[in-house]
Amino acid sequence: MLYQSTRLGSEKVKASGAITQGLSKDGGLFVPESFPFISGDMLTKLVKMPYSELSAYVMGLFLDEFTPDELKGFTKAAYNTQNFSSQEIAPLSKITGNTYFLELWHGPTCAFKDMALQVMPHLLIESLRKTGNKHDVCVLVATSGDTGKAALEGFCDIQGIKIMVFYPKDGVSEVQKLQMTSQCGANVFVAAVEGNFDDTQTGVKKIFSDDCFEAKVGNKGYFLSSANSINWGRLVPQIAYYIYSYCNLINKGVIKQGDRINFCVPTGNFGNILAAYYAYIIGLPINKLICASNRNDVLTQFLNTGAYDKNRAFYTTISPSMDILVSSNLERLLFELSGKDGSIINSYMSSLSEKGRYDVPELVLDKIQNLFASGFCSEEDTKKAIVDMWVKNSYLIDTHTAVAYKAMCDYREKSKDDSVSVIVSTASPFKFCESVLEALGKPEADSGAALMDKLSAYTGVSIPRPLISLKDKTPRFSGFIKQEEMKTAVMQFLGG
Numbered sequence: 001m002l003y004q005s006t007r008l009g010s011e012k013v014k015a016s017g018a019i020t021q022g023l024s025k026d027g028g029l030f031v032p033e034s035f036p037f038i039s040g041d042m043l044t045k046l047v048k049m050p051y052s053e054l055s056a057y058v059m060g061l062f063l064d065e066f067t068p069d070e071l072k073g074f075t076k077a078a079y080n081t082q083n084f085s086s087q088e089i090a091p092l093s094k095i096t097g098n099t100y101f102l103e104l105w106h107g108p109t110c111a112f113k114d115m116a117l118q119v120m121p122h123l124l125i126e127s128l129r130k131t132g133n134k135h136d137v138c139v140l141v142a143t144s145g146d147t148g149k150a151a152l153e154g155f156c157d158i159q160g161i162k163i164m165v166f167y168p169k170d171g172v173s174e175v176q177k178l179q180m181t182s183q184c185g186a187n188v189f190v191a192a193v194e195g196n197f198d199d200t201q202t203g204v205k206k207i208f209s210d211d212c213f214e215a216k217v218g219n220k221g222y223f224l225s226s227a228n229s230i231n232w233g234r235l236v237p238q239i240a241y242y243i244y245s246y247c248n249l250i251n252k253g254v255i256k257q258g259d260r261i262n263f264c265v266p267t268g269n270f271g272n273i274l275a276a277y278y279a280y281i282i283g284l285p286i287n288k289l290i291c292a293s294n295r296n297d298v299l300t301q302f303l304n305t306g307a308y309d310k311n312r313a314f315y316t317t318i319s320p321s322m323d324i325l326v327s328s329n330l331e332r333l334l335f336e337l338s339g340k341d342g343s344i345i346n347s348y349m350s351s352l353s354e355k356g357r358y359d360v361p362e363l364v365l366d367k368i369q370n371l372f373a374s375g376f377c378s379e380e381d382t383k384k385a386i387v388d389m390w391v392k393n394s395y396l397i398d399t400h401t402a403v404a405y406k407a408m409c410d411y412r413e414k415s416k417d418d419s420v421s422v423i424v425s426t427a428s429p430f431k432f433c434e435s436v437l438e439a440l441g442k443p444e445a446d447s448g449a450a451l452m453d454k455l456s457a458y459t460g461v462s463i464p465r466p467l468i469s470l471k472d473k474t475p476r477f478s479g480f481i482k483q484e485e486m487k488t489a490v491m492q493f494l495g496g
Contacts, residue, residue, distance in 0.1 A: 001014075001015065001032055001033065001034070001036075001062060001063075001064050001065075002014060002032075002033045003015065003017070003018040003030040003031060003032055003033065003232065004030070004031060004033055004340075004342075005024035005025075005026050005028035005029070005030060005031075005342060006024075006028040006029045006030075006031055006331050006332060006334075006335040006342060006345045007024065007026045007027060007028030007342045007345055007346040007349065008026050008028075008342050008343060008346045009024055009025055009026035009028060009342070011024055011025055011026070012033070013030070014065050014130075015062065015063045015064070015065045015066070015127070015232070016065055016126070016127035016128075016130040016131050017127075017131060018030035018231075018232045018233070019123055019124055019127040019225075019231065019232060019233035020124065020127045020128060020131055020133060020137075020223075020225055021225065022208070022224070022225045022226035022228075022230060022231040023205070023208045023209075023226060023230055023231075026346075027205070027208075027209050027349070028331070028342065028345070028346075029230055029232075029328070029329070029331055029332050030232045031232075031332055031335060031336070032062060035278070035281050035282055036061040036062065036282055037282055037283050038061075038243070038282050038283040038284065039283070040257065040258070043247070043257060043283070044257065046058075046243060046247055047247040047250050047251060047257070049247075051075075051079050051088065051089035051090060051240075051241075051244055052072070052075040052076050052078070052079040052080070052089070053072065053075070054240060054243065054244050054247070055075045055079065055119070055237060055240040055241075055244070056068065056071040056072045056074070056075040057071075058239055058240040058243055059071050059075075059119075059236055059237060059239075059240065061282065062236050062239075063123075063236065065130060066123075066126065070126060073122075074119050074122035074123065074126075075119060077119075077122060078118035078119040078122065079118065079119075083107060083108050083114075083118055084106045084107050084108075084114075085106045085464065085465055085466075086103070086106040088248075089106065089115075089244075090102060090103065090104055090106075090115065090241045090244055090245065091103050091106070092245050092248045092249065092252075092422070093395075094254075095389070095393050095395050096392070096393055097418075098418060098419065098420045098421060099408065099421050099422075099423060100245075100249070100254075100420070100421070100422045100423070101395075101397075101401070101422070101423050101425045102241065102245045102422050102423070102424050102425060103425045104241060104424065104425060104426055105398075105425065105426065105427050105428045105464075106464075107150075107466075108150075108153050108466050109146065109149040109150045109153050109179060109466060110427060110428035110430065110431055110464045110466055110467055111145075111146035111149070111150060111321075111426060111427045111428070111431065112146070112272065112424070112425075112426040112427065113146045113147045113149075113150035113151070114150050114153075114154075115237060115238060115240075115241055116150075116229075116234045116235070116237040116238050117147070117150040117151050117153070117154040117227060117234065118150075118153075118154055119237050120154060120227060120231075120233050120234055120237065121154045121155050121158055121161070123233045124137070124139075124161070124225065124233060125158070125160075125161075127233070128160075133223065135218065135221055135222055135223045136160045136161065136162065136221055136222050136223075137160060137161045137162070137222065137223060137224075137225050138161075138162045138163075138164065138217065138222045138223070138224055138225070138490065138493075138494060139151065139155055139161060139162070139163040139164070139224075139225050139226065139227050140163075140164055140166070140204050140207060140208075140224060140225075140226055140227075140490070141163065141164070141165045141166065141204070141226065141227045141228055142166050142167075142197070142200045142201040142203070142204040142228060143165055143166070143167045143172075143180075143197075143200075143228075144167070144168070144171060144172070144197040144268060144269075144320060144321045144322070144323060144324060145167070145171070145172040145173065145176040145320050145321040146176065146321050146426075146427060146431075147227070147228060147229075148165040148166075148167050148176075148179075148180045148190070149176065149179040149180050149183070151163060151165060151227040152165055152180060152183040152185070152188050152190070153183075154227075155187070155188070155227070156183065156184065156185035156187070156188060157185045157186060157187055158187065161187060162187045162188075162189075162222070162493065162494070163187060163188050163189075163227070164188075164189045164190075164191070164489070164490060164493050165180060165188075165189070165190045165191070166191050166192075166193050166200045166203065166204060166486060167180060167190070167191075167192055167193065167197075167200065168192070168193055168195060168196050168197045168199065168200050168323075169192040169193060169194055169195070169480045170316060171196055171197055171316060171320050171323055172320050173320060173431060173432050173434070173435075173448075174434065174447045174448030174449070175430070175431045175432070175433065175448055175449055175452075175467070175470065176320070176431060177448075178448055178449055178470060178473060178475065179431075179470060180477075181475035181476060181477045181478065182470070182473035182474060182475050182476060183476065183477075184476075189477065189489075189493045190476075190477040191477065191480070191481055191486075191489050192479070192480035192481070193480065193481060193482070193483060193486065194480055194481070194482050194483070195482075195483060196314050196316070196323065196325075197268075197323055197324050198310075198314070198324060198325050198326045199483050200483070201228075201269075201324075201326065201328065202326070202483070203483040203484075203486040204226070204228070204486070206486075206487075207224065207486060207487055207490065208224060208226070210487070213487055216491065217490070217491075217494065220491075220494050220495065222494055228269075228328075229269060229271030229272075229274075229328070229329055230328050230329070234271075235271060235274065235275055235278075235329075238271070238272065238275035239275045239276075239278050239279050239282075241275075242263065242275065242276045242279040242284060243279055243284055245422050246261065246284055246285070249261065249420065249422075254420055255420055258285055259285060259420070260285045260286060260287035260419065261285070261286065261287060261419055261420045261421060261422060262286070262287050262288045262289070262290060262408075262411075262417070262419050262420070262421035262422070263276050263286065263288075263289055263290070263421070263422050263423075263424060264290040264292055264404045264405075264407055264408040264411070264421060264422070264423045264424065265289065265290070265291060265292060265404065265424045266292040266293075266294075266319070266322060266400040266401065266403045266404040266407075266424065266426055267291060267292065267293075267299070267322065267327075268293070268294075268296070268299075268321060268322035268323065268324035268327065269324050269327050269328055269329055270291075270299065270327040270328070270329035270330045270333070271328075271329040272424065272426070273289055273291050274329045274330075274332055274333060276289050276424075277289060277333060277371070280371065281336070286371070287417070287419050288371065288372070288373050288411075288415075288417065288419075289371055289372050289373070290372075290373045290374065290375065290404075290407055290408060290411050290421075291303055291372055291373070291374040291375075291407075292374075292375055292376070292377065292403050292404040292406070292407035292408070293322065293374070293375070293376040293377070293403070293407075294315075294317045294319045294322045294323070294376065294377055294379075294382065294400075294403050295315045295317050295376070295377075295378060295379060296314065296315055296317065296322065296323050296324060296325060297376035298310060298312065298324075298325050298327065299327055299330070299374065300374040300375060300376040302330070303368060303369070303372050303373075303374040304374060305365075306359055306360045306361075306362070306364070306365035306368075307357065307358075307359045308330070308348075308352065308357060308358050308359075308360075309356065309357040310325040310326055310352065310356050310357065311356040311357060312325065317379060317382075317399075318379060318382060318383075318399045318432065318435035319382060319399040319400045319402075319403050319432075321400055321426070321427070322400060322403065326352070331345055331348075331349065333368075334348065334360065334364070337364050337367045337368065338360075338364060348360070373411050373415070374407070375406070375407030375408075375410045375411055376403075376407070377402070377403040377406040377407060381406050382399055382402045382403055382406065382439070383402075383435075383438065383439035384406075384439075385397070385402035385403070385405045385406045385409075386399070386402045386429075386436055386439040386440065387439055387440060387441075388405075389402070389405060390440060390459070396429045396436070396459055396461050397425065397429055398425075398426070398427045398428060398429040398431060398432050398436065399432050399435050399436070399439075400426045400427055401423065401424075401425040401426060401427070401429075402439075404423045404424060404425075404426075405423055408421060408423055428464050428467070429455070429461075430452050430455060430456075430463055430464055430467050431467070433448075433451035433452055433454070433455045434447050434448070434451055436455060437451060437454065437455055437458070440458065440459075442454070442458055449467075449470045449471045449473075450471070452467060452468075452470075452471065453471075
């Protein structure tokens with residue numbers, strides 16, 4: 001299987017090339033030239049597989065350059081009870097009616113990014129070997145909170161790889177910040193960036209698109225790669241948990257094979273819900289994908305109108321991982337729905353860069369709306385959703401999952417669709433103690449890790465194992481830089 005850019009370039013690469021490069025030379029994102037398909041017989045086999053085996057099988061459909069044994073080795077090393085507190089890896093919990101929660105936060109950093117970033121280092125290392133690359137790698141990451149720690153954890157102390165994480169100075173929770181700034185490892189560096197996530201992400205993209213800077217990095221014996229969801233190696237493992245949850249529902253007797261279900265996904269950069277879309281493309285029976293936004297509702301507006309407009313106020317919210325106005329992975333969806341025409345996508349992205357907006361034609365919007373629904377959630381409604389779930393069901397959710405729960409409820413009320421639906425729960429509530437306690441009517445003067453004990457004492461819910469030790473951690477990295485100083489910071493990290 002070959003991969004092509006979503007933009008103008010004619011470059012085509014194998015999976016290993018897409019994973020090592022991260023971003024195409026023309027600034028586009030790598031996508032498969034064609035997609036595999038899961039037949040009914042295949043799905044019958046997948047229903048019987050544990051998570052690690054299913055994940056290896058699904059990735060193998062896209063990564064045919066890797067042998068089945070290689071992929072099984074990667075997923076066995078990634079998805080086990082040493083790394084994940086749940087034997088199921090991605091358990092499905094029925095809470096109310098036909099609504100289920102897919103818990104993707106039982107990994108080492110208590111966020112859904114672990115589902116990809118525990119396996120991605122294995123994919124990258126093997127891709128380096130397959131491409132014959134002799135340079136060391138510098139992995140650059142822009143994070144709105146969870147990707148950073150998950151990437152640091154996944155790449156920590158791996159020989160031949162350095163990882164540098166940039167996060168918006170005031171755009172993450174205190175627990176997320178401490179998770180990153182206290183990270184151990186001789187090959188890691190963390191830097192806060194003045195501005196919001198879009199500023200941080202733009203800074204990283206500028207680094208990747210600067211040929212002169214790339215040459216300077218090469219002279220130091222490194223080449224650049226990414227662990228964000230712009231990298232196909234980050235995105236492809238996420239397809240597996242949608243298929244796994246469907247199989248889980250079959251095993252529970254909730255649905256029969258072939259029944260269509262809904263997924264509601266809280267998202268800012270569009271990567272998580274794009275993975276669900278790819279699961280749909282390859283044959284997973286999906287009725288609707290509900291895209292849930294917080295107060296930064298640029299995706300909701302786009303899905304409703306076909307106009308993507310970032311010329312709006314940016315809000316710092318209690319669901320910070322979704323505080324994004326430029327959703328990078330939407331480019332991949334539009335590429336598929338625009339007949340794989342890179343010139344069209346290039347014009348959209350140029351317009352976004354120059355004017356801050358673009359509009360898709362009605363034909364494309366109709367295709368989008370046939371599958372996607374959308375909703376957004378205010379700060380007050382996010383808190384109400386946390387309370388509602390706790391009071392009615394004794395189920396504690398974080399702020400991002402609360403946004404999805406509200407969007408799901410609104411969708412059901414508007415559409416009268418009572419299909420079995422899965423809400424993608426993306427983070428442990430203990431990563432956002434301050435906001436969760438405030439929502440429950442127990443505001444505290446303290447912040448960060450000090451509040452985990454108080455949230456646990458009030459609710460009776462145990463603190464996740466990986467977060468317990470965080471209370472005793474001290475930051476290694478402090479201070480902040482401006483976006484225009486990011487290149488200098490990278491060069492200093494690489495030794496000059």
